[in-house]
Amino acid sequence: MLMVQNSYIEVGAIILFGIGFMILLLNNNMIKKIIGMNIMDTSIFLLFISIGYIHGKEAPIIVDGEINAMGYVNPIPSGLMLTGIVVAVSVTGLMLALTIKLYEKYGTIELDEIMNMRSD
Amino acid sequence: MSRIIELFPFITILLLLIFGAFLTPLIKKKSSIVRTNIAINIITMMMNLVTLVYVNNYGTFIFKFGHYGSPFGIIFHIGPVEVAIAMMFSFVITMVSWYSFYSIEKEIEEKRVGFYYILNSLLLASLLGIVYTYDVFNGYVFLELSTLAACGIIIVKDKKENIKAAIKYLMLSTLGSGLVLMGIAFIYSISGHLSMEYIHEAIVASSLAKENLLLISIVLFSIGLGIKSAMFPMHVWLPDAHTTAPSPSSAILSGLVIKAPVIFLIKIYYVVYGFEFVNSSRILQLMLIFGGTGMIMGSLFARRQKYLKRLIAYSSVAQMGYIFFGIGLGNELGLIMAIYHILAHGLTKSSLFLSAGSFIEQTGFKKIEDFKGIGKEMPVTLGIFTLSALSLIGIPVLPGFISKWNLALASIDSGMIYLLIVILLSSLLNAVYYFPIIINGYFGEDNLDGKVFKSKSKPIKELIPVILLTLAMIAIGFMSGPVIEFIRSGIYM
Amino acid sequence: MINKLVLILTIPFLTAGLSYYVGKKSERIRDLLNVISTSLVFILIIMLYPEVSKGTIEYSIHNIMGTGLHLKVDMLRYAMLFISGLAWFLATMFSTQYITRYRHRNRYYMFFMLTYAFTLGVFMSDNILNLFTFFEGMSLASYALVIHDEDEFSHDAGISYLSMALAGGLILLMGIFLAFDYTNTLEISGIAKGMENVSLAKQYILGTLFIIGFGIKASMFPLHTWLPQTYAAAPAPATAILSAILLKTGLFGVIITILEILNGNVVMSYVVFGIGLINILLGGFFAIMQRNIKRIIAYSSMSQTGFILLGIGLVGILGNHGGIALLGTIMYMINHAFFKLLLFFSAGAIYMILKEMSLNVIWGFGKHKKKLKMFFLIGVLGIMGVPGFNGYTSKTLIHEAIIEAQHLTHSNFFNIAEMIFYIGGAMTVAYMLKLFVAIFIDENKNYYGQYKNRLKKRAQLPLMILSVIIVFIGIFPNSIVRVLGSSGKILSYNIPVDIKFFTYEALISSVIILLFGGFIYLFIVRRVLIIKKDDQLIFLNPSYNWFGLEKDLYYPLFTSAFKGFSIFFKFMDVLLINIVNIIIKISTFIGNIDKVILPKLEWDKMIVVVDSKKMNTDINGKIIKTSTLAKEKYISEKENIKNKLVEGKEKIIETNEVKNQRLKHIVGNYNIKLSSITFSVFLMGFVIVISYLFIFTI
Amino acid sequence: MKNILVILPLILPIISAVAISSSKIIKDKYLKLFVAAVVFLNFAFIVNANIFSDLEIIHVITVNEFLDIYFHIDQLGKLFSYMAGFLWILTSFYSFEYMKHEGKERRYYVFFILTFAMIMGISYSGNLFTLYIYYELLTLSTFPLVIHADSKEALQSGKKYIIYSFVGATFIIFGMMILFSISGNMNFIGGGIKGIGEYSDKTLLLISFLSMFLGFGVKAAMVPFHSWLPAAMVAPTPVSALLHAVAVVKSGIFALTRMTYYIYGPMLIKELNGDDYLIPLVIATIVMGSIIALHQDHLKKRLAYSTISQLGYIILGILMLNPNGLAGALMHMINHAFIKITLFFVVGSITYMTGKKYIHEINGLGKHMNKSFIAFFIASVSLVGIPPTNGFVSKWMLGLGAMEANQVLYIVILLFSAFLTAAYLFPVVIAGFFRRGDDEKEGDRKELDPPRLMMVPIIMLSVIIILLGLFPNLVINFIDVIIVDVF
Known part of the structure; x- marks a missing residue:
């Protein structure tokens, strides 16, 4: 229990990951799948940022005078996650575009029905 | 001069990204886009060649972005392995582009031709990035980039099967990259670094304390990258994607795209975690099991296929099995052979796909049984196909044989002789599904009825890239000694 | 001057070859040639007597057959030579009339003379390998005489004769191998000398083999079975020769074995x-x-x-x-x-x-x-x-x-x-x-x-x-x-x-x-x-x-043994192929797992079975269009089919076949679901779990 | 310069095969002339290489210590190359006539000549790896010959042939891998590679030996890997003859000899008891081949099973691991080549002249095809092992080898099989000469002996069979050099 208290953000991230994963796994609807994937990605971002965050420290933005480097949280994870979010967004974008295409071609975005139409 | 040469890896990526991917779309004339991109590809290849010679003469060098060394800056590590693989990548892409120059219009709509070339450049840039980089997160970004670009060259054909296959690929791929990112998060939480060497130092310092975390992260990396490189049980996206894509794209996908993550994985294993930890964890056995089953199951699946390209795609699964098998052996020779097989298979499989593509293009058939007697109509192309297939089957001197031979030696070295049976069984199965195609192609009275000699063969001009690929394949078979020595000089262990 | 022994041996050989070709031209000359050459040989044999009466004559030609040809005539052998010379001379004369009504006369004379040559060889050779050579040659050459009539009966007799003769020859060869192994020589006199140092058991084995080998020719019980039918089948002069001389070669062999080799x-x-x-x-x-x-x-x-x-x-x-x-x-x-x-x-x-x-x-x-x-x-x-x-x-x-x-x-x-x-x-x-x-x-x-x-x-x-x-x-x-x-x-x-x-x-x-x-x-x-x-x-x-030995014992024994062997080895012959076929079937099964078993086609077929009149043929796999309309159509068709099925269930007795089809359909649907992305993701999760288990638990 | 002369027999056929493949370079009417010239020239080159080589070692490509293609002409190689070169000449002349009715002559000659090169490569190869490469290439180059008819059956058989061959190759590779990891060297040295016997893990050595033996045994038609051979009978007769006499099965035998005596060495194998595991298979090969041959009505199939049985003899000789046994095996390799090629040529002539393929059809044919059937008779007598033919000589040597190995059983098997050999070959002769045809009349004799181009090789071969039987010392002395080298 102590561990959960200490690292509730991480635990939350993992739970989120699981939720996203389950959505991805169990839904046939493409849009829902994409949502699930996004939840998954987000959970990872959360985890990453939580690693960088140290309770009681400031964001590494110089507001009033320089303080010791120990006074700031690690900025790198946040920076990285910006990239990660960009990547995730682009992937989501591509995925959505593909979903549209899918609907045009098959007339549905329910994957099981699409699979039923397999003609080979 | 040497300073300039050390810039080459960076310049190639920049060139590809800026000129190939971002600036050429501004050009209106389609043919100019194509020509520019091919030119850039050729330049890249040349530069890589120069770098290769340079590395061969002066040894490994490190390129620092903006002169910031690690841990703060991103660095490229350009050693023999990287440069050899980069050379292979750029060579294959150049040849495929050259090939597509004549034939891609027949497979995709004309308005998308330029798009296709742009994506090719983007893909090459990202792949080179994965190969060169010594920064995990940088690697992740390149990995995602390559996924997107690869998706692009699948859906460029714009048939409904393509869309479906691309979605399947993209979905799994993002799952995989999610896992990789998770893994990065874990090791970052342990080490606080992103540069591979520094992570390694930190891990060595704290390996005992954080062992579970390390194990979790290594599994995450293995599975995540395994999906991307079609490791056996997660190969399900591969056949669809490779079958439906246009043939040149298939060549690239099979030859290159699934190879880059393996390089990344090798780096993570041996540069990030280090040999001791990897060897003490059981991850290598896991690789060995997946690789070995892949080698056999891939071939078994391939044997049942009715469509030519699908068969070749499944064969890729088997061949990836060899690579993972080599990694899983956990000794130096095994690792060398994994890398050697990446080179060999990249060349072989791309020429296989290109020749299969020209069969399909010229005849309009897709099923294997329709290709009976194809050798009468397209003798040269089937000849190329035969050579490549023979390499995969393991006829001596051809690279496929070399890697099998050395993998076997490596498995004897590691004391697991029973693995030889896996290798041999797999190559036998290869023979079982490739030979009927060749035999039915060249021989058979009923097959050759009504076929006119060379009636459908492509002009030799259009086949030159494929022939060059085949020649390169034979060359690395014949020069396997020097090639292996070269790889050995830069192996991570 | 060529040695008389060699001359005796070569004249019949030459005559054999010559008579075949001369006989094509003129039968008279051929007959004459045969009579002359046999008489010539007989005269030569008589001329040998002065030398033989003084002692043994020996003559050897080296480098033939690796061991050389070693000829020897002592009194025993001379007696044999003499009767064969005379017998052949007379038989040839008799043949000139007897054989005129037969077919293939040239062939008859050729083999008649060949047999003569080989028989003389048997009686003259001192090297046991030479003896074996001539012995086998004699069997083969006389075979042609036995089946001269070329009817069923003579062929049966011939096969019996030839197989026993060959078997005998091979058993003899076995003995020769042993003899050579024991004594390191092939000269009969040498073997006899060497036998003194050989243990009794080995002598018995050797003797048995030799006696069986020769005894078949000598029609010793129980190896005589070929004899009656063979004699009955062959033309009379040939039978005379078979009985008078060829039988003696076997007896000669037995004499050599018992009295010379085994002392x-x-x-x-x-x-x-x-x-x-x-x-x-x-x-x-x-x-x-x-x-x-x-x-x-x-x-x-x-x-x-x-x-x-x-x-x-x-x-x-x-x-x-x-x-x-x-x-x-x-x-x-x-x-x-x-x-x-x-x-x-x-x-x-x-x-x-x-x-x-x-x-x-x-x-x-x-x-x-x-x-x-x-x-x-x-x-x-x-x-x-x-x-x-x-x-x-x-x-x-x-x-x-x-x-x-x-x-x-x-x-x-x-x-x-x-x-x-x-x-x-x-x-x-x-x-x-x-x-x-x-x-x-x-x-x-x-x-x-x-x-x-x-x-x-x-x-x-x-x-x-x-x-x-x-x-x-x-x-x-x-x-x-x-x-x-x-x-x-x-x-x-x-x-x-x-x-x-x-x-x-x-x-x-x-x-x-x-x-x-x-x-x-x-x-x-x-x-x-x-x-x-x-x-x-x-x-x-x-x-x-x-009860006949051959008819009731040897033949059934050998045929059943042969059949048994055949069955066994035929099984061996196809063993590997069968195993491989089984493996291929298994691998096919495994290889098909990832391939979707399309139930739809089966489904349609089943519908056709149930109600073939009402079905439109165009739904067979071609309903998938890229529009939503087509999709709706597809779904409605599907509904129809289901409804029809339900109706059909009431009307038509649901056979096992239909049941199976339904089961297949369900399995197929499940399969489709599994092979989709969902399945892939599921698989990946499974792999992760397995990997963790693998790493942490083992 | 000398080196080039030595490897000429390897290169010339390849170049000529390429030349033949184009109808522009070699016009149709010069085709046979060219083939004849090539075959003769190559035999001359072989003689030249064999006599003037002085055990030269020619490295062609050396990639690393194992990927080393090099040639080395020793006595065994000479023996094999002489035999192949000579029989190739005869076969090519036979083919000139025979292939007229099979068609697709150009394709046939291309691969015919190409196979020659592969055989030369096998006989001259100086290490196991080179041998293996040529061995694989041999499979590929003979494959088009096997499926020459291009019928469904031919393709099926061809597939069988190639699958079997590759299974064998797989076994070989398996053994080679282990061997190389043990010895690090695969050069042929008479009496075995030095130092290989000191390796501690004997099981590993044994496994590699057995695996390689079985692998090469596929080409040598060892039970249970034999069934490709009868199936390959769909090929045209000259091809079958070559397959049986020299090209394929004998290369298997040759490789077995090389491997047993030049890699492992008889001493080591005795120490490993490697022969004990293989002898049952070999005995099964001998007996099975003979017994199943008895059941065949198809002439060529009967001969095919006979080959299986005879190859069993040779392998048995190799496995006796003593000088006489090896001498017998090598003798029988040569003798069986001559005998079997004769038999096949005669069977081919029967088919060529009359179209008959089955034994029940040939009653009384010997009267019309006198010379052919006499040749067949001589060859079958020789195969049974009745002196004074060459078949007896080799069986004699094998028998002596068996005695030296203290195995009377081997002799019994040999003789039993010889009896069966008689039982399946003599009926053919008897049917030909002594059985009456269906509508035969006295004096009604047609001249059905094949044309001269086919007849001359047959006669030459049967004369050789007898001459080798009468004067075997020529070959024995040649083989003695090998024996001395190996033991």
């Missing part, structure tokens, strides 16, 4: 002696039963072989005193050759005229044929052992040897042997009487002397010569003994000179045999085996359906 080993000698007794009884018994002339004479050959074997055995048993037995054996071989030639020639003459061999037809044929009757009678008297004819001399010698053996060992065994000797002699008398009386004494209305002058002079000449010889030897036996004994020793046995043949005891025993034989003929043969009916004689052969 007269006593145990083996007893074995041969015993086999000889069996041969006498069986041969005689079956000869009495037969009604085919050639068969009778054939079985007679077997019986006579028994006497010779008896002699061989006695030599070994008597050891240093074996001279008289050896002399008797050799004499017997010579005599047997002569009277058998005469008998077969006469039978051949009958066959030539009538084309029939069965006594049921030819009885009474010779009533009015004086000359033939005389020749035949001389032969019969010779074989019966009537004093004054040659058979008597050799029988006397062997009888004396038996008595000597009894004196030496005081064993009752030899008393019994003597009894059997008597019975055997009596049987000979009986079957010969049967033959003679049936053909030449009984009166048959069918034959009234119409076939006069069918037998030409040149065919009569051999008969005449033989008759003269038989009588000559019968009256002056010592002339032969002197010739044989001129070198003093044969095979290290001292040969007595000037034996008194016409002693009281010998004459008495001869008379006993004759009387006993006559008794058998009168009271058994005439009563049981011959039936008189309306002036017709009918000869019975009760042994026709009796």
Whole structure:
């Protein structure tokens, strides 16, 4: 229990990951799948940022005078996650575009029905 | 001069990204886009060649972005392995582009031709990035980039099967990259670094304390990258994607795209975690099991296929099995052979796909049984196909044989002789599904009825890239000694 | 100057080749050529005598067949050479008339001469490998003679002959291997020397192999099965040669084995002696039963072989005193050759005229044929052992040897042997009487002397010569003994000179045999085996359906063994393929797992089965269009189908087939779901779990 | 310069095959002339290479210590190359006539000549790896010959052939891998590679030996890997003859000899008891081949099974691991080549002249095809092992080898099989000469002996069979050099 208290953000991230994963796994609807994937990605971002965050420290933005480097949280994870979010967004974008295409071609975005139409 | 040469890896990526991917779309004339991109590809290849010679003469060098060394800056590590693989990548892409120059219009709509070339450049840039980089997160970004670009060259054909296959690929791929990112998060939480060497130092310092975390992260990396490189049980996206894509794209996908993550994985294993930890964890056995089953199951699946390209795609699964098998052996020779097989298979499989593509293009058939007697109509192309297939089957001197031979030696070295049976069984199965195609192609009275000699063969001009690929394949078979020595000089262990 | 031995060996070979090609041009020249060359060889053999009488002649040519060709002639071999030379000469002369009505005459002469050459080789070679070579060659060449008629019967006989001969040859070869291994030499004399250092058990093995190998040719029991049918099948001159000479090659081999190689080993000698007794009884018994002339004479050959074997055995048993037995054996071989030639020639003459061999037809044929009757009678008297004819001399010698053996060992065994000797002699008398009386004494209305002058002079000449010889030897036996004994020793046995043949005891025993034989003929043969009916004689052969070694034992044994082997090895033959097929099936099964089993096609088919009239054909896999409309259509069709199914369920009895289809459909649907992305993701999760388990738990 | 002369027999056929493949370079009418010239020239080159080589070692490509293609002409190679070169000449002349009715002559000659090169490569190869490469290439180059008819059956058989061959190759590779990891060197050295016997893990050595033996045994038609051979009978007769006599099965035998005596060495194998595991298979090969041959009515199939059985003899000789056994095996390799090629040529002539393929059809044919059937008879007598033919000589040597190995059983098997050999070969002769045809009349004799181009090789071969039987010392002396080298 102590561990959960200490690292509730991480635990939350993992739970989120699981939720996203389950959505991805169990839904046939493409849009829902994409949502699930996004939840998954987000959970990872959360985890990453939580690693960088140290309770009681400031964001590494110089507001009033320089303080010791120990006074700031690690900025790198946040920076990285910006990239990660960009990547995730682009992937989501591509995925959505593909979903549209899918609907045009098959007339549905329910994957099981699409699979039923397999003609080979 | 040497300073300039050390810039080459960076310049190639920049060139590809800026000129190939971002600036050429501004050009209106389609043919100019194509020509520019091919030119850039050729330049890249040349530069890589120069770098290769340079590395061969002066040894490994490190390129620092903006002169910031690690841990703060991103660095490229350009050693023999990287440069050899980069050379292979750029060579294959150049040849495929050259090939597509004549034939891609027949497979995709004309308005998308330029798009296709742009994506090719983007893909090459990202792949080179994965190969060169010594920064995990940088690697992740390149990995995602390559996924997107690869998706692009699948859906460029714009048939409904393509869309479906691309979605399947993209979905799994993002799952995989999610896992990789998770893994990065874990090791970052342990080490606080992103540069591979520094992570390694930190891990060595704290390996005992954080062992579970390390194990979790290594599994995450293995599975995540395994999906991307079609490791056996997660190969399900591969056949669809490779079958439906246009043939040149298939060549690239099979030859290159699934190879880059393996390089990344090798780096993570041996540069990030280090040999001791990897060897003490059981991850290598896991690789060995997946690789070995892949080698056999891939071939078994391939044997049942009715469509030519699908068969070749499944064969890729088997061949990836060899690579993972080599990694899983956990000794130096095994690792060398994994890398050697990446080179060999990249060349072989791309020429296989290109020749299969020209069969399909010229005849309009897709099923294997329709290709009976194809050798009468397209003798040269089937000849190329035969050579490549023979390499995969393991006829001596051809690279496929070399890697099998050395993998076997490596498995004897590691004391697991029973693995030889896996290798041999797999190559036998290869023979079982490739030979009927060749035999039915060249021989058979009923097959050759009504076929006119060379009636459908492509002009030799259009086949030159494929022939060059085949020649390169034979060359690395014949020069396997020097090639292996070269790889050995830069192996991570 | 070419060596005479080589000349003797090569002339028949050359003649064989020549006669085939000359015969294509002119048959007369060919006949002449054959007669001349056989006479030439015979003359050469006679010319050898001065040298042989002084001692052994040897001659060797190196580097042929790796071991060289080693020829040797001593007195034993010379006797053999002599009778073969004479026999061939006569048989060739007889053939010139006999064979004219046959087909493939050129071939006949070729193989006839080839057989001659090989036979001479057998008798002359000192190297056992050479001997084997000639022996095999002889078997193969004589095969062509056996099946000369080319009908079913002769082919059957031929196969029996050839397979036994080959088997014998190979067994002999086995023996040769062993001999070479034991003694490291191939010279017969060398082997004999080397045998002294070889353990007894090995000697027995070797001896058995050799005796089986030679014994097949010598028609030793139980390896005689080829003999009757072969003799019956071959043309008469060939049969004569087979019986007179080829049989002797086998006996010669046995002599070599027992007396030379094994140095007269006593145990083996007893074995041969015993086999000889069996041969006498069986041969005689079956000869009495037969009604085919050639068969009778054939079985007679077997019986006579028994006497010779008896002699061989006695030599070994008597050891240093074996001279008289050896002399008797050799004499017997010579005599047997002569009277058998005469008998077969006469039978051949009958066959030539009538084309029939069965006594049921030819009885009474010779009533009015004086000359033939005389020749035949001389032969019969010779074989019966009537004093004054040659058979008597050799029988006397062997009888004396038996008595000597009894004196030496005081064993009752030899008393019994003597009894059997008597019975055997009596049987000979009986079957010969049967033959003679049936053909030449009984009166048959069918034959009234119409076939006069069918037998030409040149065919009569051999008969005449033989008759003269038989009588000559019968009256002056010592002339032969002197010739044989001129070198003093044969095979290290001292040969007595000037034996008194016409002693009281010998004459008495001869008379006993004759009387006993006559008794058998009168009271058994005439009563049981011959039936008189309306002036017709009918000869019975009760042994026709009796247990035959070949028919009832060897043939079933070998065929069943062969069948068993065949089944086993056929299984072996396809074993691998079957295994591979099974593996392929398994791999197909595995390989299909990832492939979606499309239930839709099956589904449609099922619908067609249920209600074929109402279905539109266009829904078979072609309903998928890229518009939503098509999709709706698809779904509605699907609904329809389901509804129809439900209706059909009420109307039509749901067969097992339909049930299975439904099951397939469900499984297929499940499969589709699993092969989708969902499945992939599921799989990935599964792999992760497995990986964790693998890493953390193991 | 000398080196080039030595490897000429390897190169010339390849160049000529390429030349033949184009109808522009070699016109149709010069085709046969050219083939004849090539075959003769190559035989001359072989003689030249064999006599003037002085055990030269020619490295062609050396990639690293194992990927080393090099040639080395020793006595065994000479023996094999002489035999192949000579028989190739005869076969090519036979083919000139025979292939007229099979068609597709150009394709046939291309691969015919190409196979020659592969055989030369096999006989001259100086290490196991080179041998293996040529061995694989041999499979590929003979494959088009096997499926020459291009019918469904031919393709099926061809597939079988190639699958079997590759299974064998897989076994070989398996063994080679282990061997190389043990010895690090695969050069042929008479009596075995030095130092290989000192390796501690004997099981590993044994496994590699057995695996390689079985692998090469596939080409040598060892049970249970034999069934490709009867299936490959769909090929044209000259091909079958070559397959049986020299090209394929004998290369298997050759490789077995090389491997047994030049890699492992008889001493080591005796120490490993490697022969004990293989002898049952070999005996099964001998007996099975003979017995199944008895059941065949198809002439060529009968001969095929006979080959299986005879190859068993040779392998048995190799496995006796003593000088006489090896001498017998090598003798039988040569002798069987001559015998079997004769038999096949005669069977081919029968088919060529009359179209008959089955034994029940040939009754009385010997009267019309006198010379052919006499040749067949001589060859079958020789195969049974009746002196004075060459078949006897080799069986004699094998028998001596068996005695030296103290195995009377081997002799019994040999003789039993010889009996069966007689049982399946003589009926053919008997049917030909002594059985009456269906509508045969006296004096009704047609001249059905094949044309001269086919007849002359047959006659030459049968004369050789007898000559080698009468004067075997020529070959024995040649083989003695090998024996001395190996033991």
